[in-house]
Amino acid sequence: MRRSSPSSSTVAQPAPEQLARVHHLLLEWYAREQRPLPWRATSDPYAILVSEIMLQQTQVERVIPKYHEFLSRFPTVADLAAAPTAAVISTWVPLGYNQRAVRLQAIARQVVSDYQGRIPDSLEELLKLKGIGRYTAGAIACFAYRRQVATVDTNIRRVLHRLFIGLEHPEPRLSDAETLALAEQVLPPGRAYEWNQALMDLGAMICTSASPQCERCPVCESCAAYRELSAQSLFPSGTVLRTLRKVAEKKSGYQTQPFTQSDRYFRGRIVALLRTLPPEQRLSLAELGPRIKPSYTEADLPWLQRLVSRLARDGLVDYQEEEGVRLP
Numbered sequence: 001m002r003r004s005s006p007s008s009s010t011v012a013q014p015a016p017e018q019l020a021r022v023h024h025l026l027l028e029w030y031a032r033e034q035r036p037l038p039w040r041a042t043s044d045p046y047a048i049l050v051s052e053i054m055l056q057q058t059q060v061e062r063v064i065p066k067y068h069e070f071l072s073r074f075p076t077v078a079d080l081a082a083a084p085t086a087a088v089i090s091t092w093v094p095l096g097y098n099q100r101a102v103r104l105q106a107i108a109r110q111v112v113s114d115y116q117g118r119i120p121d122s123l124e125e126l127l128k129l130k131g132i133g134r135y136t137a138g139a140i141a142c143f144a145y146r147r148q149v150a151t152v153d154t155n156i157r158r159v160l161h162r163l164f165i166g167l168e169h170p171e172p173r174l175s176d177a178e179t180l181a182l183a184e185q186v187l188p189p190g191r192a193y194e195w196n197q198a199l200m201d202l203g204a205m206i207c208t209s210a211s212p213q214c215e216r217c218p219v220c221e222s223c224a225a226y227r228e229l230s231a232q233s234l235f236p237s238g239t240v241l242r243t244l245r246k247v248a249e250k251k252s253g254y255q256t257q258p259f260t261q262s263d264r265y266f267r268g269r270i271v272a273l274l275r276t277l278p279p280e281q282r283l284s285l286a287e288l289g290p291r292i293k294p295s296y297t298e299a300d301l302p303w304l305q306r307l308v309s310r311l312a313r314d315g316l317v318d319y320q321e322e323e324g325v326r327l328p
């Protein structure tokens, strides 16, 4: 249960002077401290689309080399659309969550078929691309086309909540729609690009999920969460930080199951193995099982069938019950 549930139209507007001060402090900090990320050196909407899809579930450090490799292999949206899906998946591995590669190629194919190969520049048209949600649409419109639009990812959500609303535990006090409304309300005129990037950097570098470093934060003098922490004298005991850490661990599923026993791990193993086979070669499930799981027995067959069927549904493998499995 949220502690309060204002509608999007009733999210409190920060006082103009407070907002101006936050804009000034955060944009000044961003100009000084911003991370030199390769997708910030381009306004190519295709490159920005690739980076955004990669960043959805993978850390920046792992994305950077793969971003360069992917763009050198598929330099344009047309190249990606025309490529064999197996080659796209193969290039994507070992980034993980490989269905993103299939989704990215489907977006490229729709751009080629419906938009003559030009990624659209408005939120409305971007949202017509299957597989693009409000965050990615906002990121492309803002970062590639410099549209003055708000966009909300995990980092921006957390920072806005703490900055303007207060601590987000035990439950966030804003819904998705309310958070987006707040993000739109606090957008500095003409500075959407820097502002959105600055919020993301602050969330990644200082206002992290489990360990916000308020003492290093450029906007701590205006932060609602910081005021709550100070008023409750919770810093010395570390109570809040411990709570934040627990919330973060719970959300990430940390400690629930070793990664090497998870379905995600075995999905990755299957795709990695199939990409080593000659094109068109298939493996039966009886051949596949022991090669991805040393302790595989016949009792694991229903599990493997479910796993492979889900990979096929996500477009990552071609699975024929009689003939076996291969990359599409």
Ligand code: SF4
Pocket: 159, 162, 163, 206, 207, 208, 212, 213, 214, 215, 217, 218, 219, 220, 221, 223, 224, 225, 226
């Ligand atoms: S003061 Fe602390 S909680 Fe507030 S935005 Fe900065 S790091 Fe986050």
